[in-house]
Amino acid sequence: MLMMGLTGGIASGKSAVAARLAALGAVLIDSDRIAREVVAPGSEGLAEIVAAFSDRVLGPDGALDRAALGAVVFADESARHRLEAITHPRVRARSAELVAAAAPDAVVVNDVPLLVEVGLAPTYHLVVVVQAEVSTRLTRLARDRGMERADAERRIAAQADDARRRAAADVVLSNDGTLDELHAAVDRLWRDRLLPYEANVRDRRAVRPERVRLTEPDPTWPQQYGRLAARIRHAIAPADLRIDHIGSTAVSGLAAKDVIDVQLTVPSLAEADGPLADRLATAGFPRVPGQWWDNPRPAGSDRWEKRLHGSADPGRPVNLHLRPEGSPGWRYALLMRDHLRADPNQRAAYLALKRELAASAPDTVTYTTAKDPWFDEEHHRAEEWAAQTGWRP
Incomplete structure (x- = not known):
């Protein structure tokens, strides 16, 4: 089994890469989706969030109002750390359950938006970072999510910058071009690196260059x-x-x-x-x-x-x-x-x-x-x- 960590800044195209890898046969573990599961109505996670931030973060239906919560935590670093202390352990525990259920020869892709920020890079065989220019990401946030520019800039600033992500990356996928170009890069990564890497891990086989270059x-x-x-x-x-x-x-x-x-x-x-x-x-x-x-x-x-x-x-x-x-x-x-x-x-x-x-x-x-x-x-x-x-x- 190969464990790959996938990350990238908001609106970088990380989800497009995750979807392509899943289509190629990867087992996708989406940390954002799990993060929503662990704070669903009636969960212990939601109860702890309300205790920390009050019921102002709840919607009329009693579910978590993610926009209201985001407005609190993205403007206050200490509040964001309190939220992470509630959600991250639960996300990790659920992710571990899904990994345990994967096949022995699986390529497991863990889509983690804050992989770099929380220091998870060493836990994976390979870390892939999706990267796009800030101007491109701002345009996407406004076009695709209707986000105001000031809010978008705050979201981007709250995450690791590109230099920090590159330092943690074994592979950087650039996504300033077309979707076809991104898919082609993902396909090459799958064929030339991820599949042989998984087989080598499973067979305990080391790569040994025979010629000197x-x-x-x-x-x-x-x-x-x-x-x-x-x-x-x-x-x-x-x-x-x-x-x-x-x-x-x-x-x-x-x-x-x-x-x-x-x-x-x-x-x-x-x-x-x-x-x-x-x-x-x-x-x-x-x-x-x-x-x-x-x-x-x-x-x-x-x-x-x-x-x-x-x-x-x-x-x-x-x-x-x-x-x-x-x-x-x-x-x-x-x-x-x-x-x-x-x-x-x-x-x-x-x-x-x-x-x-x-x-x-x-x-x-x-x-x-x-x-x-x-x-x-x-x-x-x-x-x-x-x-x-x-x-x-």
Whole structure:
């Protein structure tokens, strides 16, 4: 089963995306619809809202007057938080019931308007944000809902801004064009990413690029790492283990394979082989089969054993290295990252080597092995730098 979070600002077109995904076969969980259910007449949710805001938020028929309630909470942040404290736990509980009823191979799309605001992004395998220009959204609110401009602007201002949503998004769908263009983008997402991602999660299969293709430095790599780390942290809770961005994508200015390297610090490899591995796989980070180790530095000593997990997401390859705290491989990954960050000359030398090897040794195994002599020599420089600067992992 794949859990996808869908969000977007008011009038962005989120509902159109949700409807298209449902037509393609997704199980849609509409948080707005559930939010209406949990405050229906006679419900505990409605009683609690009346107790908090008085019966001025009720209509003549005793049902919730959503417009009256909206006028209260969208003009008062503390009032909005009181409302969220009443409704959000009930919405989450009902959503969990619907997820439990879905088929094992389902793509479950949770349509959550305030997904970013309430910090739910790490709970999903993938977050999709629908985005449209504010001017477009204001036009839609006036045309489709008859909303006054001042009210529309208040509604938009009460939600997360576009930059905050983009930071939480694995996929951004632009909806300033036609409905046909939006549907085509949704269809590609379904075919090329969501369906294979779901199958990979279910089969516990990691995406492993076989060929080396260097990508120019991407300033969003650290942000992408941040989303991955948040998912990992949520998956392993209540364990509170150290997570680090390592490898070339963690070093500003380095071209790299477009694969995010993450190090998860574990107490021991036995711990890595326990329930932790299952929780990571369920979250979309399955273990890569086989024996994995790091070549020791300097060469000649015993290999540094580790566990390797990857990503089930075909759109975001990941190497997730599980190494025991204080082990040589654990320390070395952090040392080399920090040394290359601090030394522009060695960073430039490493970049030149990477470009040369990517051209002459395009398969992953040959490329990795061919870098060993350089790393053996660089290890000595890194240790000297650590001694001179007082570096600690």
